[in-house]
Amino acid sequence: MALLTIFFCIVLLVLLVSWLKVNPFIAFLLVSIVAGLLLGIPVNKVTASVQKGMGDILGQLLIIICLGAMLGKLVATSGAAQKIAEVLVNAVSKKQINTAEKPGETAGEQRIQLALVAAGFIIGIPLFYGIGFVLMVPLIFSVVYKYKLPAVYIGLPMLASLSVTHGFLPPHPSPSALVALFHGNMATTFIYGLMIAIPAVILAGPVFAHFLKKIPSEPLATFRAEELPEDKLPGAANSFLTALLPVILLMLTAAFPFLHVTDPNAAKIITFLGDPSIVMLIALMVATYTLGIKQGKTMGQLAGNFTEAVKDVALILLIIAGSGAFKEVLTASGVSTQIADQLQALNLPPLLLGWVIAAIIRISLGSATVAGLTAAGIVAPLVIQNHVNPNLMVLSIGAGSLAFSHVNDSGFWLYKEYFNLSIKDTIKSWSMMETLVSVIGLIGVTILNLFVK
Numbered sequence: 092m093a094l095l096t097i098f099f100c101i102v103l104l105v106l107l108v109s110w111l112k113v114n115p116f117i118a119f120l121l122v123s124i125v126a127g128l129l130l131g132i133p134v135n136k137v138t139a140s141v142q143k144g145m146g147d148i149l150g151q152l153l154i155i156i157c158l159g160a161m162l163g164k165l166v167a168t169s170g171a172a173q174k175i176a177e178v179l180v181n182a183v184s185k186k187q188i189n190t191a192e193k194p195g196e197t198a199g200e201q202r203i204q205l206a207l208v209a210a211g212f213i214i215g216i217p218l219f220y221g222i223g224f225v226l227m228v229p230l231i232f233s234v235v236y237k238y239k240l241p242a243v244y245i246g247l248p249m250l251a252s253l254s255v256t257h258g259f260l261p262p263h264p265s266p267s268a269l270v271a272l273f274h275g276n277m278a279t280t281f282i283y284g285l286m287i288a289i290p291a292v293i294l295a296g297p298v299f300a301h302f303l304k305k306i307p308s309e310p311l312a313t314f315r316a317e318e319l320p321e322d323k324l325p326g327a328a329n330s331f332l333t334a335l336l337p338v339i340l341l342m343l344t345a346a347f348p349f350l351h352v353t354d355p356n357a358a359k360i361i362t363f364l365g366d367p368s369i370v371m372l373i374a375l376m377v378a379t380y381t382l383g384i385k386q387g388k389t390m391g392q393l394a395g396n397f398t399e400a401v402k403d404v405a406l407i408l409l410i411i412a413g414s415g416a417f418k419e420v421l422t423a424s425g426v427s428t429q430i431a432d433q434l435q436a437l438n439l440p441p442l443l444l445g446w447v448i449a450a451i452i453r454i455s456l457g458s459a460t461v462a463g464l465t466a467a468g469i470v471a472p473l474v475i476q477n478h479v480n481p482n483l484m485v486l487s488i489g490a491g492s493l494a495f496s497h498v499n500d501s502g503f504w505l506y507k508e509y510f511n512l513s514i515k516d517t518i519k520s521w522s523m524m525e526t527l528v529s530v531i532g533l534i535g536v537t538i539l540n541l542f543v544k
Contacts, residue, residue, distance in 0.1 A: 093130075093426045097469065100126045100417075104465070105455045109499050115461055116406065119413025123420045130424035137420075144419025145412040151271040152264070156408060157401055158371035159262040162337070162378055163218040164400035165393070169382035170319040171330035172218065176210040176230050178327045201297070203234055204245050208296055211249035212288075215256035217334050220263075220502070221403075223253045228509050232310045242308035242510055243520050248296030250506065251524050255292050258459060258493045259284040259486055259532065262337060262371060264407050265463040266489050272418065272467045273474050273481035277367045278345035280482040281338070283543070287486060287535030295527035303520050308510045325382055333381045336374040340365070410460060418468030441473040442487040442540060446533045449491030457499030463492035480543055483536050490532025496525040 100122050107118035120141065127137040166172050183202035207230070215223050231246040261267045261277050261284075270280050324330075332339075344365030352358060363369060383393045439447065448469055453462035466488050474484050496503050497518065507517040 096126065096129050096426070097421075100129075101452065101455075101465065105452075108461075109455070109457065114406075115458065116409035116413045119410065119417055123413070123416040126417065127420040127424065130420065130426045132420065132424050136423070140419050140423040141416040143423075144416040146415075147419065148268065148271065148415030149408065149412050152268055152411060153408065154368040155262050155267050155371055156264050156404055156411075158368070158375050159217070159267075159337075160400040160404040161397045162371065162375050164396050164403070165375075165378050165382050166214070166217050166330075166334050168396055169386055169388075170324040171334055171382055172214045172223075172227070173230070173319060174324045174327055174330040175213055175334060176207070176227065177324075178330075179206040179210045179213075180230075180234060182206065200238075200240055200245065203238060203240065204248055204297055204300070207231060207234065207245065207249040208252050208292060211252035212256060212292060213331070213334060215253040216260060216338055217262075218253075220253055220257040221505075224250065224502070224505060227253065235310065241304050241306070242310050243306045243512070243516075244300045244304045246510065247300045247303065247520055247524055248292070250521075251296035251299075251528060252292045254493060254502075254525060255288045255295075255528055255532075258463075258489045258528070259288045259291075261341075262367065264404070264411060265460045265492060266485055267367070268411050268414070268460075268464055269467050269485040269488055270482070272464075272471060273484055275481035275485055276345075278341045278365065280485050281341050282345055283482050283539060284486055284489075286539065287490075287532055290535065291528050291531040294531055295524050299524055299527055306512070306516050306520060308512055308516075310510055323386075325386055329381050329385075333374075333378045336377055337370055340370045340373065341367070344370070407460060410458075411464060414461065414464030414468060417465065418471065421468055422471075441470065441477050441479045442483060442536055443533070444473065445470045445484055445488045446491035446529075446536075449488045450494035450529065453492050453494050454497070455499075457496070457501070457503075459492040459496075463488050466491065480540065483540055483543060486539075487533060487536045490529050490536065492529075493525050493532070494529035495522055497522050 103125065104118055104122045107113040107121065108115055113121075123141050123144070124137055127140055128134070132140060180203065183206045210230070211223070211227055214227065227249055228246070231249060232242070234240065235242045235245055257263050257265070259266060261270060261281050266280065266284065267277070269275070270277050325333075344361065347361045347365070352361075364373070379393060384390070437444070445466055449462045449466035452465050453459060470484070470488070473479060474481055498504075498514070503517060503521060506512075506521045507514065512520070
């Protein structure tokens with residue numbers, strides 16, 4: 092009955108979001124209340140469980156996600172993201188012109204393609220996917236028109252790098268939330284995620300795109316965004332260092348235990364400075380000066396940018412809060428342990444089970460964030476009972492949450508409309524790319540699990 096109840100609740104969630112078009116936050120609230128009643132929680136305690144779940148998850152993530160959104164907004168509006176992309180493309184453009192005897196020469200195409208992939212990966216770490224997509228697609232189109240290259244072949248690998256960072260790497264909402272839910276380590280998850288993300292981007296990006304050269308695409312001129320003039324852009328070193336500062340700080344924190352420092356005070360300071368919330372605060376303070384005040388912006392202008400950034404992630408925060416409510420209902424009812432025991436009867440390894448559940452919900456709902464957070468609430472007991480590495484479970488669920496994006500995913504339509512493709516060609520390119528990223532991610536997690544305890 093426990094599994095049937097959860098299955099009913101997930102189906103109800105799918106129907107509310109995809110068929111009745113109910114706001115995901117409201118859908119989560121409704122499903123959490125229904126689940127609590129069906130699972131035997133006293134009527135007078137259902138709302139308390141819902142509120143506790145929302146408070147617990149937001150208490151851990153609110154600072155990280157809001158500060159991350161502010162940093163991403165500043166990287167975008169200051170022109171730092173544009174500068175990063177230009178530096179990488181310019182580094183190969185002369186070679187492209189010199190080596191390509193005719194438009195579309197393979198060697199030149201590959202250099203441009205790899206430069207855009209690198210730009211997408213670097214920019215994708217601090218930026219949320221939607222912001223990164225809208226920001227980088229005009230750059231793709233400008234390169235496509237300038238060098239007369241196949242749009243899908245050149246553009247899809249960059250979007251693959253944005254997707255991978257969204258699904259695998261903190262401080263993005265879903266992996267950050269999963270780290271909190273499984274009590275993992277943010278820096279360790281980032282390092283493991285990076286080890287999986289790089290081959291996933293290469294295989295699902297440039298390698299897969301090699302088979303997509305013949306897909307016809309005439310990107311709509313409407314979507315070509317106006318770029319900032321060169322004299323308004325921050326310097327290259329400033330752009331790279333500021334955008335990557337959270338990554339640098341997290342990696343330094345992760346490396347500290349290997350330095351064998353015995354001073355307890357130094358360890359306490361590093362632990363404090365390495366907390367993800369403090370890391371994001373430091374990065375935002377630095378960016379406020381380097382990409383804001385130093386570039387001639389007033390604090391009033393920056394405050395307006397930060398306000399807009401929080402508005403951009405408000406719905407994401409509400410969805411995360413709703414997923415926390417659902418998880419708490421499962422925990423408070425005591426049924427989560429029963430479900431774990433029953434799922435174990437399927438004889439699937441926990442990491443594979445997490446991937447499968449996330450993939451099914453992703454295909455059903457279309458939202459990677461909802462899929463990851465819902466799956467996490469279901470498999471959380473398995474992490475403790477089976478002594479599963481929590482950081483690898485974060486990545487397994489993150490990989491499953493990217494599987495087969497199709498017509499119920501806003502990203503599918505964003506890509507289709509910007510690249511002016513048919514639904515068939517969108518599925519052939521975008522949907523298959525997302526699925527490859529998902530499967531390669533699972534393979535990477537499985538391999539890491541052989542060596543990580």
